[in-house]
Amino acid sequence: MLRYIPARDLSRFPKLAQSMFLDRTAQFADRLGWPVQVGPDGGERDEYDALDPVYVIWERRDGGHGGSMRFLPTTGRTMVDDHFSDLVQGAKIKSPYIWECTRFCLAPDASAGVAPALMLGGLELGLRQGLSHAIGVFDARMIRVYRRLGWPAAPMGRRGEGTNAIMAGMWDFDPAHRAALLRRARVSAELSEHWWRRSMDALDLTEAV
Amino acid sequence: MQSLVEPFLDELQNVKTLDELNQQIGTLRDKLDVEHLVYHSVNSTGDQYAALTYNPEWVDRYIEQDYARLDPVVQGCYRRFVPVDWKDLDWTGKAQREFLIEAIDSGVGNQGFSVPIRGPNGQFAMVTISHTATDELWQLYTQERSRTLILLAHFINQKALEIERGTDVVALKNLSPRETDSVRMIALGYSRAQAADALSISEHTLRVYLESARFKLGALNTTHAIARAMSLGLIVI
Numbered sequence: 369m370l371r372y373i374p375a376r377d378l379s380r381f382p383k384l385a386q387s388m389f390l391d392r393t394a395q396f397a398d399r400l401g402w403p404v405q406v407g408p409d410g411g412e413r414d415e416y417d418a419l420d421p422v423y424v425i426w427e428r429r430d431g432g433h434g435g436s437m438r439f440l441p442t443t444g445r446t447m448v449d450d451h452f453s454d455l456v457q458g459a460k461i462k463s464p465y466i467w468e469c470t471r472f473c474l475a476p477d478a479s480a481g482v483a484p485a486l487m488l489g490g491l492e493l494g495l496r497q498g499l500s501h502a503i504g505v506f507d508a509r510m511i512r513v514y515r516r517l518g519w520p521a522a523p524m525g526r527r528g529e530g531t532n533a534i535m536a537g538m539w540d541f542d543p544a545h546r547a548a549l550l551r552r553a554r555v556s557a558e559l560s561e562h563w564w565r566r567s568m569d570a571l572d573l574t575e576a577v
Numbered sequence: 578m579q580s581l582v583e584p585f586l587d588e589l590q591n592v593k594t595l596d597e598l599n600q601q602i603g604t605l606r607d608k609l610d611v612e613h614l615v616y617h618s619v620n621s622t623g624d625q626y627a628a629l630t631y632n633p634e635w636v637d638r639y640i641e642q643d644y645a646r647l648d649p650v651v652q653g654c655y656r657r658f659v660p661v662d663w664k665d666l667d668w669t670g671k672a673q674r675e676f677l678i679e680a681i682d683s684g685v686g687n688q689g690f691s692v693p694i695r696g697p698n699g700q701f702a703m704v705t706i707s708h709t710a711t712d713e714l715w716q717l718y719t720q721e722r723s724r725t726l727i728l729l730a731h732f733i734n735q736k737a738l739e740i741e742r743g744t745d746v747v748a749l750k751n752l753s754p755r756e757t758d759s760v761r762m763i764a765l766g767y768s769r770a771q772a773a774d775a776l777s778i779s780e781h782t783l784r785v786y787l788e789s790a791r792f793k794l795g796a797l798n799t800t801h802a803i804a805r806a807m808s809l810g811l812i813v814i
Binding site: 441463466496498501524 | 656659665695723727728751755779781786791793
């Protein structure tokens, strides 16, 4: 199932959180060979995880991580501003309606439905708070993956060639994408709504405050 | 709605003190045509500041009873990242039910809608509107306005932070050359497709630049952003 969890609430889902950071190590350090920081617990974290992002996470039946994405509003610090400004022609993109999506990650043995479900989760996150766009920096090969998943990214800029190429792109939060993503994720609109409500209601539990 | 709020944003630009901000909150409340508007901010060291239209006795009572510790709006907003209707919060506790009755008796209204904002360095704020209305009417009202409220909430928070921090705040109005170009082309009457073409960027990219420029200019829409950019001398056409 999909969960929408702000970073300050992650500690309430210890198994999910721990396996997410481990799977990020597997993907970004081990598989892609990016120069990322791996902590003493074996999990990959960076400075943006400390800025209270919102995670969209696919939780497996056993409570472990199946896949995830990280969202930050562009009103605060973003990766594209700090490190990839050349990909957006030097623009410092700032708007409460534009959020940055980073660290799209799949567990090594994730089933085929997880990636489209995550895209659906990203769309829900934006539509339900009236956002206009998401921006992100990704491995250039992902552009085809996003298209196949049913919600194409529009390219904004590119750096490098071949397998090393990275790209900045944007997604528009248009309700018209929902039907295609629901279909590809094999999820009904009602179930998607239920997952969203469940996450929002979980934020009301006051025992940890 | 937009034409009502635009003059508010123009006046907000000129606000220099918290007193003036408080006045503007009252003005905006009238324009939004709701009973109350509240801006409440807590910084990382726990300092609080509020600009609001509630009656002063209720504010005193709230502070004296330290109701923030049980208020579902404060507790719920602190954890949330999307705007929330008060009906979606958890009022089932005995203390919360009693608190709600007292709040309604004090003229807060039976309906509310709050926008949480996360500012820099752990700062947290929320902007709330409250009113007396039926569920149906309130839903229509908030649906129509929630997007604008998000924007207003950010602009108000930015202004409050600017006042608090004084002159060392970096002006947001620093548009990048591409953002300036994008605004200029639209100001010159180009369509989005034509402007994108002339700037050799995709139309999607242009839309992101325009949206970002609009926010940096403290404007509600593209037309308003053009007017702002011109009056600030950022673009000449």
